[in-house]
Amino acid sequence: xxxxxxxxxxxxxxxxxxxxxxxxxxxxxxxxxxxxxxxxxxxxxxxxxxxxxxxxxxxxxxxxxxxxxxxxxxxxxxxxxxxxxxxxxxxxxxxxxxxxxxxxxxxxxxxxxxxxxxxxxx
Numbered sequence: 001x002x003x004x005x006x007x008x009x010x011x012x013x014x015x016x017x018x019x020x021x022x023x024x025x026x027x028x029x030x031x032x033x034x035x036x037x038x039x040x041x042x043x044x045x046x047x048x049x050x051x052x053x054x055x056x057x058x059x060x061x062x063x064x065x066x067x068x069x070x071x072x073x074x075x076x077x078x079x080x081x082x083x084x085x086x087x088x089x090x091x092x093x094x095x096x097x098x099x100x101x102x103x104x105x106x107x108x109x110x111x112x113x114x115x116x117x118x119x120x121x122x
Contacts, residue, residue: 055112064109068098091118
């Protein structure tokens with residue numbers, strides 16, 4: 001699920017790199033949306049409901065907020081009800097709205113949100 005969402009973000013969200021890891025040179029790659037699956041469920045047959053954190057990194061508070069809100073809009077309006085590889089994204093729910101998160105590098109700003117993404121085989 002992480003790779004599916006990160007790849008889609010990189011291909012469809014303007015000027016944003018989608019990643020599943022936080023590289024050491026993050027500050028040279030901005031803006032970045034890092035995707036991490038933190039839980040979820042599988043019905044044993046067809047439906048996966050993944051809980052996914054998407055953290056948006058940028059150089060200023062305003063840019064990080066703007067980017068996180070744009071990713072949220074894109075997930076709800078462009079990602080859902082579409083085939084992505086071998087899966088169909090049936091539903092996207094925001095479980096936790098974008099919020100400011102601390103980050104060790106004080107030159108970067110991080111805003112994250114948590115989503116439930118429901119997929120089934122195509």
